[in-house]
Amino acid sequence: MIEAPQSNLSGMQLERNAHGRLVLTLGNGLVYEAVVPVRAFPIAAPAEGLSLIAADGKEALWVARMADLQPEHRQLIEQDLAVREFVPTIERILKVSSFSTPSTWELQTDRGLTHMVLKAEEDIRKLAGRTRLQITGQDGVQYRIPDSSKLDRHSRKLLERFL
Template sequence: MSAAPDYRLHRNAFGRLVFTAADGAVCEGVALVRAFPISAADAGFALVDPYGHELAWIDRLDDVPEAWRTLLAEELASREFMPVIAQIVAVSGYATPCVWTVETDHGRTDFILKGEEDIRRLAPPALMIADSHGIHYLIRDRNALDAHSRKILDRFL
């Protein structure tokens, strides 16, 4: 654990995160943003004001007081929603747009893949798939998927 930060964090009556600097300056509506949400999700966080200006940097959440960890974890959960695909159950066809049925860490769901360009390669072997509503689905390791899922995925890559 490093030295205690020289700022304070709390939620106001409206549930918004409030940052109080060492000099007493107060900023409401602060957001916690991951620097590398996929490749290094556990390291590198910025507290930013509503205009995107960095107020403070946090190397690791373990570096902040324990009382803040829950607060910051809640903030991240409210901002980030990226289901992780565990299995591709079926696709309606191999021409886009098509409907994909997948098992995720949030349960089974269907989404529309508008085009093959909506499947992006990340640091190998990860992929990110954007559906027609802008929700991003993550495949952490395409090689770890079952044979049926890999076969479907290979038709689109």
């Protein structure tokens, strides 16, 4: 028999233990040590569909919407996700080495200056329309552009050569 994960958030408690791991206590008293938050749709719907996975790999709790969580629980989960979901946001494209691939891009991100090698144009994915992009560098690091129309003119001009 397969047990369905609990989705009732009433009485739920979430805290960080002395080892920095998340501890989930459900309303019925069940305690799960070292739960790991996992988004169901991290790109398309990051605020919807979240699983808290127990140490045994089974789902301990399903959260339909992050907004349903108490603010302090949401903050703990967001902190854990931020460490695991390292996806810098591109703020400016300073220069590219070539307009053919592979090319080295010099970027200003929310995490600072960096260089990325774009292997192929297919490594630029359009998400939810034409302006939201995800770019994967040769080293596997993923970068996001929430809205390419909000980039400065120079950055847009460089980016458009690859789209």
